[in-house]
Amino acid sequence: MTIENQIRAFAGTFILASLLLAHYHSPNWLWFTAFVGANLLQSSFTKFCPLEIILRKIKKQ
DSSP: OOHHHHHHHHHHHHHHHHHHHHHHTOGGGHHHHHHHHHHHHHHHHHOOOHHHHHHHHHHHO
């Protein structure tokens, strides 16, 4: 699995998990959904993604 696919998998998992938490626990979890979406949007413009840096460091070990 490529790093880009791993990032998409992480983002999708986090979004779905936060939506479930918002539905069953507290609507405040939607702020986490917004954070993930904003991070995806900014990374599409800046090509900077913190998760990519973390995954590359883990892969080197």
